[in-house]
Amino acid sequence: METNQTKNAPTNVVGKPLDRVDGPAKVTGAARYSAEISVPGTVYGVLKTSTIAKGRITSIDTSRAAKEPGIITILTHENLPKPAKTPQQVEKWRAAQSYLPMQDAQVQYAGQPVALVVADTLERATQAAALINVTYQAEAPIDSFHDPKAELFDPQKIQQGKKDSHVVRGNPQQAFDGAAIRHEATYVHAINHHSPMEPAATLAVWEGADKLTVYESSQNVTMHQGALADLLGMPREQIRVVTKYIGGGFGCKGSFWPHTILTVLAAKAVNRPVKLALTRQQMFTGVGHREDQEQTLKMGTTADGKLVSLVHTKRATTSPWDNYTESNGKILDMLYACPNYSTTYELARANVMTSVWMRAPGEAPGSFALESSLDDVANQLGLDPLEIRLRNYADYDHSNGKPWSSKSLKQCYARGAELFGWDKRQAKPGQNRRGRLLVGHGMATASYPVHSSQGTARVRLFADGHAVVEAGATDLGTGTYTVMTQVSADALGLAPEKIRFELGDTRLPTAPGSGGSVAAGTVASSIMAAAEDVWDKVVKMAVADKKSPLYKAKPADVKVELGRMFLTKDPQKGETLVAALVRSGQPDIEGSGTGKYGAGYEEKNFGQNGADPNNDSKEKKTGGHSMHSFGAHFCEVEVDPDLGTVRITRWVGVHGAGTVLNLKTATSQMIGGAIYGIGAALMEETHRDASFARYTNADLAGYHIPVNADIPEIKVEFVPESDPYINYLGVKGIGELGMVGVAAAVGNAIFNATGRRLRHLPITPDKVLEALRQPA
Amino acid sequence: MNNFSYYQADKAKDATSAKRADKSAAFIAGGTTLLDLMKLNVENHDQLIDVNTLPFRGVEMTKNGLRIGALERMSDVGEHPLVVKNFPAVSQSLLLAASAQLRNMASIGGNILQRTRCGYFRDTAFPCNKREPGTGCPALEGDHRNLAILGTSEACIATSYPGDLSVALTALDAVLTLENAKGKQREVPITRFYLLPGSTPQKETVLEDDELLVAVTIPQTVAAQKSLYLKVRERTSYAYALASAAVGLEVQGGIIRAAKVALGGVGTQPWRSPEAEKMLVGKAPSEAVFRAAAEAALRGAKPREHNAFKVEMAQNTLVRALSEVAA
Known part of the structure; x- marks a missing residue:
């Protein structure tokens, strides 16, 4: 098996201007974005946000709001269930913002959540939120580094x-x-504000006291899972984050923001699935800028x-x-x-x-x-x-x-x-x-x-010539589903319509999110690594199979390209992966692998110091x-x-x-x-x-x-x-x-x-x- | 948005009577402004009176000019052959406004009654004299880049009417027909329909509580036929004007016999400029004459830090519009 390739793998479907595989689902409405998913018993959360940018909440009058029909609960800093830790207590907090609102009476920015209403319909929750009367003791805020009150400092x-x-x-x-x-x-x-078409949304479903599923508009389901695990003090494996489709993110869905954990805590409080989507106005103070x-x-x-x-x-x-x-x-x-x-x-x-x-x-x-x-x-x-x-x-x-x-x-x-x-x-x-x-x-x-990155993928090749390929990546709408279908097709030598590529779920093998332009390179590498695992297994089957043209060949002498195994020295001698699998009588075969992108890939395949044989310039350091x-x-x-x-x-x-x-x-x-x-x-x-x-x-x-x-x-x-x-x-x-x-x-x-x-x-x-x- | 009751009126009188009986009610036609403001809790109405089935439709030439039913949609009027041919500025002002979806929904009457886009008015977290009289106007020292330089007061500098159509209607001396709960109609020239903010910026028009805007009539003139609407904004479409100009000229024997000039985006109301018109009438059209008219139009401007650019921009917009219509 030749892994230390010096040129890029041959392609057939890769590179072609294939139509988006998720296009029909999107234009017919069959594709469900996070806020469009409902599970039985779902109720609706709406945030009330601060009108001041700095100060303290002196009172929150919820009496009028609570009288509205359909109101299930109104949560404020006084009655919201506490997370196990706040972001500031987490040792290596993985998101941009380390401040979690609604933990006390402090207000530190305009548009900060101060209450969360849960009701049986979105409209009722929205109106009740408007009827909550919050009084503040306001202080003069600092608006920017231009503010005379602002002090520039060296952040180190x-x-x-x-x-x-x-x-x-x-x-x-x-x-x-x-x-x-x-x-x-x-x-x-x-x-500037990212302003994606799809607003940020969370549907939090507690499936038991310590088992949580969150449908989130996430560019990185693993990041969301990890942050939730940190805040809730739960093992990651008990938390599932799902994002099947994203309507644009541009970075704002690649970090962890307060609305997600607040929705999860609200769902805990009411013991029902809670869905919360930011309004367009809240998108300006909810997901960074x-x-x-x-x-x-x-x-x-x-x-x-x-x-x-x-x-x-x-x-x-x-x-x-x-x-x-x-x-x-x-x-x-x-x-x-x-x-x-x-x-x-x-x-x-x-x-x-x-x-x-x-x-x-x-x-x-x-x-x-x-x-x-x-x-x-x-x-x-x-x-x-x-x-x-x-x-x-x-x-x-x-x-x-x-x-x-x-x-x-x-x-x-x-x-x-x-x-x-x-x-x-x-x-x-x-x-x-x-x-x-x-x-x-x-x-x-x-x-x-x-940017150096790595991820894992799983490939399951069926004897009927179909394959399911899985990686916990996300598709911002830019085409991850489509391009990974193409990569999988070439890795297995199948037509793209024979491939089903699944992403956007922490149950799938861990992959990087869509951010820093790493998704395509990393997930493609992961799929190839997983496909290689399948190749290895099928090659072993073939060389032990009397009916295979590769019978008794050494696996090291066999190469796989575009789904066909052949002898490196005699390429005529070979057969497809599927042909060997069919003969084996096994209904399917599965492989997984970790793929690297960038420096990690180079180090693995070329070694850290053997970077470039032509590099003899003194000022150039070694190291890839x-x-x-x-x-x-x-x-x-x-x-x-x-x-x-x-x-x-x-x-x-x-x-x-x-x-x-x-x-x-x-x-x-x-x-x-x-x-x-x-x-x-x-x-x-x-x-x-x-x-x-x-x-x-x-x-x-x-x-x-x-x-x-x-x-x-x-x-x-x-x-x-x-x-x-x-x-x-x-x-x-x-x-x-x-x-x-x-x-x-x-x-x-x-x-x-x-x-x-x-x-x-x-x-x-x-x-x-x-x-x-x-x-x- | 608060809960409200919905009433579909079959007759004009039912609608206006319902409105008279309920001070908190609002008429709804296209709803493109009203529903936004209700969702923002800027307007709270306990009843919406749907006027869409009332017979205030049609675009027809009458002896007084072109009469447009207030319930006609912006897109239909903007593309109507009589409007395109006889009142190009009106057609252009409609088709350069909003987006195709909004133009298909929004009514002529609703457009004339649309409310300001001032960010302080549209966010209830801010004080605003227009929304809550006496609370103050943060726009005076704050973000007023899009706001007015003409007709302002210490209480309000909002471009109270931020749109386009009324600018063209103001230039062309349109007359609005209002009908009250007694079934009585009155006619108000659009130039007297909008109110300056003064110390009562919450009072935006002369419309009485029980009055419904039912029609607009635009006199047919040579200047209206030779009219033009020019709109300036950083985004090519789906944006309010930073400055706009509606102009119409009647030129005979090389001399301007009649001139119609109104500015948008710069006044607290659509800004008719008799000063500019005076500088134009009786003169031969030239860049110098247009420039003098533009300077006259902006003479009373009170620019502030972030909207000072509007003086020059409005002058240049007016000069350009006059040059194009005279060409």
Whole structure:
């Protein structure tokens, strides 16, 4: 059996633009999202949330609410069953927010749950919640790091202790001071909310005093199971979390939030299944957000545009308890060949809930700063934006000295430029007019890391030529069901319609959630490992079977590809897995395996130090490869100089992301990434009132996400790329990549159109008009 | 949303009488604003009187102009050939508003009576003089980027009517027909229908408790036929105007004989500008004349920190609209 493959496994169905296997169930309504599931006896929970952002509850009058028909209970901090532990008492709490509301009379952010009504219908629970009269002793809240009362501090560690708040490579300040070109600028990113179509929802079903099933809108059922086990003091195996379909998450369903445990505790209190879905307004204060933040970037280059230093600082708002902030610096560290780099994070506590990862956390705002500044320097030096990027092309990862496992960025640049017609770009800003409108062309680089991950899968191959493949992964709606069906089909040599792929249940083998772009690469690897287990078993059966063409062969001499076993030295001699299984008389055969993605896969298959035989450079450390996907965005904007409106008129994205599992779903995901980035660039902004620390536009009429009319045809291509180091199939995740660099590409195009640099997202018409009032 | 009783009125008089008898009742047509506000507990009505089966329908040309039944749907009116041909600004204002789903549901009368999108009004956790008189207006110092710069008071700066249709109707001198519980009808020019906030921002129109808006009549004029509605917003569709302009011009012999100008998104009510019209009439259309008119229209503006941009944006919107309609 050959496991130490040096090239990616052969494919048949993988890569094909297969229609979504869950499409018919979704369009006919047969697919049930978490809030649509009901079990007998289900009752409805509704949260009452705080009107103030800071203070104490002095009384809660539930008398009017309790008189409403159908009310089963009204829970407050005074009568809610206590969890075994609060998140702050859990040793290694796995979610962003460590604060659990409704444990005492404290209020620490606007929209914090203060009561939970359970009633026989949703409508009755909703109305009763409105009738609860909560009185508060309010204090003046802190609304953000801009608040005069706020104090910036060095958090030492960010992201639950995973990253340092200060990182230095080389001697960045000195290098900047001595640089021929010194560019310094500050970038502002508004508060953004994930705003998936499906709101967060929990259905909690106690099946006994110590047995719990939770139907949750979860991007990671294992995470939800573990967090519940921690809070309830129960063994994980007694808790089942199920998520069959997700209507978008973008990160907000990949962490653990108060509504889930509150619903579970409510179900315990009433001894009935309780279902609770956040309202759209509650989605703005229930599941995190992308924090308000400001970045200052000092960029030093040589006279010919080669980077010599990047000095980056970020200031951002965080909650009263946690030091979460996106790690913007990491893309600045690795994207180009820059010898000196530093980043510093400063946070200030405010009366807001903990922010959380939102699609391309860190990379999206970080690349906005980097790619905008680089565009400025290019313009200052009279260099084409593509040329300055090529001059700074990183042949290895300067953040750690490692060679790339694969990188196709030059091909992305070239193909993107060709598709876009970049050579026709007018270099001088403000020269390209279309009637009254100013036309601009901009580009930016995209990149996203391959985060190391692992997971398990189970494959059960039936003698009738069907198979069930299982992994406790999730499908955000991006196509996990479909692409894993394709991977399974090739692993077993079956048609995709013969495969049933099951996910979204902690009863299934443990797999990573959908987040950090790890799901596709990891689950595909897990399925291959499980399939290998099946191969091994069937090969053993075949070599012992007189009727098999492989009779008496050594298993080590047998190879399996696309469901067919054959002698490595005589490929003609062989048969299919199913043929051997049928002859054996066994109705089915099962295998399982653990698959790795990223560094873990490389270490297992290549060894830690034998990374790259061609790597003899001194500055490159041993210890494997640096793993990233790369891409390039090109866009055209029309700016109305009188009205300040910006419209995107053309978009091209070309990406190198390893093996593409399904051209249709992958293309859709990259289009979605561009749209998500365009939203952040041009319109997405949640306003938090400075006096009340409360949002003033917490609904989808007030929080603008792009509509169809905002989006032109988006051309997406993938360049062929093979990467043997990351997993069997050479798959790199693409969930985040498509969004990275989008805001910068838009800003760069606006600069090209107007000669004005907009550094404050979103770039709304008021800001464009203000910029146009200033001299170019 | 509180519990309420539902009553489907068969006759106008039944509807208006029921409303007179119950101060807490509300008429419901499309419900696209009302139900939202009830779900937010911003409005609490113990009775909804469904007026959808009442005979206030039809789009027809009369001697006084185009008469539109208040229960017609936005999409039907926006696409009606008589409207498209004779009142392009009205058609455009309807079709640039909301989303297709909302336009199919929302009535003309309901649109004219829609309420502000001010975030402080729509969230009962905030004080708001319009919602709860005397509690204060956090928008004055807070998030007022979308709010008004014309017609404001220290009590309220909300764009009390945030929509589009009434801006076009205001420019074109539309007249509203109101019917009360006695069955008596009265006609009110739309320019006198909306009230400035002053110290009573809760009182938004001259509509009496028992009155139902039953029809809109738009005089047929040359300027109405040569009219245009221009709307500016960061999102191309399904967004309220940051600024908008409804204009109509009658040009004869190279001279502007009549001008109709109203602005949206900038006033506490749809903002008719006689000052701008005065600058236009009698002059030959030119960018300079349009610019002078736009400056006159915004002369009384009281911008604040986050909506100061609206002065220039509204001026430019008006200049653009006039240039396009004159072209």
